Amino acid sequence: MFDIGFWELLLVAIIGLLVLGPERLPAALRSMQRGMQGLKSYGSKVSAELNHELRIKELHEHLAQAEQLNMDQLPADVQRSIVELKAAAAAVQRPYANPKPAADDSHKP
Template identity: 50%
Template sequence: MFDIGFFELLLVSIIGLVVLGPERLPVAVRTIRGWISDIKSFSNSVKTELTGELNIKELNDNLKKVEGLNLQNLSPEVTESLNTLKDAAESVYHPNKKENNN
């Protein structure tokens, strides 16, 4: 991601040592490391949520295709699976709807 070589890292370290001093430099490094860790965990959680949303959208699109075909001669197992998938997709898109019915 960043193209930082050894000499650039050495230069930043020396400037940090001169500007912050030997007492505050370790604290600054720990703080920056914490910020980077927080940013990485946030980006991973956003990535996970987006992947889940895309999977749900794909599932919903596939269910709409099956409904559009209006398949009548399905086995009971397939029909039950489709109904379960419909309920799961509906509960994701409208989570309060099921709670209001109870």
């Protein structure tokens, strides 16, 4: 990403040592490292969210195409998308499905 060589890093380290001093330099480097890890984590979360949203958009487009065409004439990728959508819908409905009805308690006094 950046074209930083050994001499540039050495110069930055010397300037950091002069400015911060030997006592605060390790803490500053750790803080900078945590910040960089946070940025990487945020970037990967954003990337994953965008990929998820793009996949949802693709599934919606395939569903719209399926509604326009006869279900037997759909391309294979659209049929796979429909199967995925049905599986996702079933997975969402399972936690909210009605439990089995309890036995009839009409014989209670």
